[in-house]
Amino acid sequence: MSSTGAGYDVSPTTFSPDGRLFQVEYAGKAVENSGTAIGLKCKDGVILAVENLMLSKLLVSNSNRRTYNVGSHISIAVAGLVSDGRQVVNRAREEAENYKDNYGSDMPPTILADRLAQFVHYFTLNYSLRPFGASVLIAGHDAFTDSIELNVIEPSGVAYKFFGAALGKGRQGAKTEIEKLKLTETTCDDAVKEMAKILHKLHDESKDKPFELEMAWVTAANGYKAQRVPRDIV
Amino acid sequence: MPRKWTGLNLASTSLFFVTLSACLLQVVFTSNMFGVTVKNSGMTGTGTTAGPTKRTHSPMVTGTSVLGVKYNGGVMLAADTLASYGSLARFKDVTRLNAVGDYTILGAGGEFSDFQAIQEILEKMDQEDKNADDGFSHSPAELFNYLRAIFYSKRNKFNPLWNEVLVGGFKDGKAFLGHLDMIGTAFSDEVMATGFGSYLALPIMRKRWHANMTEGEARALLEDCMRVLFYRWGPREGGREGGRKGEGGRLEGAKQPRTQKVELYF
Numbered sequence: 001m002s003s004t005g006a007g008y009d010v011s012p013t014t015f016s017p018d019g020r021l022f023q024v025e026y027a028g029k030a031v032e033n034s035g036t037a038i039g040l041k042c043k044d045g046v047i048l049a050v051e052n053l054m055l056s057k058l059l060v061s062n063s064n065r066r067t068y069n070v071g072s073h074i075s076i077a078v079a080g081l082v083s084d085g086r087q088v089v090n091r092a093r094e095e096a097e098n099y100k101d102n103y104g105s106d107m108p109p110t111i112l113a114d115r116l117a118q119f120v121h122y123f124t125l126n127y128s129l130r131p132f133g134a135s136v137l138i139a140g141h142d143a144f145t146d147s148i149e150l151n152v153i154e155p156s157g158v159a160y161k162f163f164g165a166a167l168g169k170g171r172q173g174a175k176t177e178i179e180k181l182k183l184t185e186t187t188c189d190d191a192v193k194e195m196a197k198i199l200h201k202l203h204d205e206s207k208d209k210p211f212e213l214e215m216a217w218v219t220a221a222n223g224y225k226a227q228r229v230p231r232d233i234v
Numbered sequence: 235m236p237r238k239w240t241g242l243n244l245a246s247t248s249l250f251f252v253t254l255s256a257c258l259l260q261v262v263f264t265s266n267m268f269g270v271t272v273k274n275s276g277m278t279g280t281g282t283t284a285g286p287t288k289r290t291h292s293p294m295v296t297g298t299s300v301l302g303v304k305y306n307g308g309v310m311l312a313a314d315t316l317a318s319y320g321s322l323a324r325f326k327d328v329t330r331l332n333a334v335g336d337y338t339i340l341g342a343g344g345e346f347s348d349f350q351a352i353q354e355i356l357e358k359m360d361q362e363d364k365n366a367d368d369g370f371s372h373s374p375a376e377l378f379n380y381l382r383a384i385f386y387s388k389r390n391k392f393n394p395l396w397n398e399v400l401v402g403g404f405k406d407g408k409a410f411l412g413h414l415d416m417i418g419t420a421f422s423d424e425v426m427a428t429g430f431g432s433y434l435a436l437p438i439m440r441k442r443w444h445a446n447m448t449e450g451e452a453r454a455l456l457e458d459c460m461r462v463l464f465y466r467w468g469p470r471e472g473g474r475e476g477g478r479k480g481e482g483g484r485l486e487g488a489k490q491p492r493t494q495k496v497e498l499y500f
Binding site: 065101 | 364365
């Protein structure tokens, strides 16, 4: 066994000698290999865009989505193992429903992100569990502060709040592109086009599988209701 | 036996009035409500044994008439905005009509809190539809049948939802109007009414209704019926407040659910 940590990667319950949790890092690798997913917080809303790689030409278009509605005002995009991500989404829906049951108002996205982060983190603590091979982008509207938010949860159980975020294969390129945008001045209608451009630019026709562009947004124009961006716009 | 919400029975209701001013006594009363105090249960010693399970024996805050009519291309419901506390006109501006999903409206007489619970149940179902995000929204008939199942199962547990509900809607070119009561009886008709309306308004509605009714005719019919209802019981319900009870019979504003011609008046 070398001191770099061979043998320390079979369980998230054991640290390597230099303080790393390999299982969690490997889960992160699963996210890095997925189709790109980007999220932008604009002037009047938040948009999620996903490069949904089509594994086969026989797949029915739009049948395996990677964006999900969670309650009326939150949308979640998954990067990584979609089935793992769906587990997180299901939990998110539960949390949002419970919150509404208890308090009678829509769950603020930051609180949802914190709760989900706890949930995801729990899976990095047990010998009998494996971390989620998925990260999620959470776009939502907070009715209490009338603000919009973009949160990201990583397999480690950390939650970040972003202006713009990118996950998956093309994340590096996407981040550089996003940094060029003036997010606080851009409207969702314009940003949708930018995001489509970014995803198409980063997609390598020769190497990558064909993809479907999938977008969801939470915008002022729609009363901050979570919905997929209509097909005619995408 | 776990502690259970048991609702208020008549005896405890009067107790409530007696002890309203004395805070301490009220607390005692409250714990009694939850069945903590052992009384006449025939069991002693455990301290956790509650008395016999109590159910809702009477509604507290109630609404009465909801009127519904099918017309050519839609369904229209009307209701007043009053929620009474016994014979007292307690809340004068409540909404007893509600739109749920893309195609359905419902209105309820009876216990107002139970109606709110029903709305929550249906809204949850609708949220599931929206989460699925496949463009599907349950039809009025489906929601009606779902409610019917809930009502019937609750009544079989002797713990009914104390309501009389009209479910109306319009989907795929077809109008639907259903009536549901607290014991789970469910049926459909062209014109329907709940509460007082089933005595006073229904005969008028049956007389004036015809196939191919226009929206305007339907609206005129409902307004006439609401007027009759208002003249009949409006003043009585609001006796103590003099002539202002008119609010009990008010029709106002219109709200349009998202897609098809389903109208909600309140």
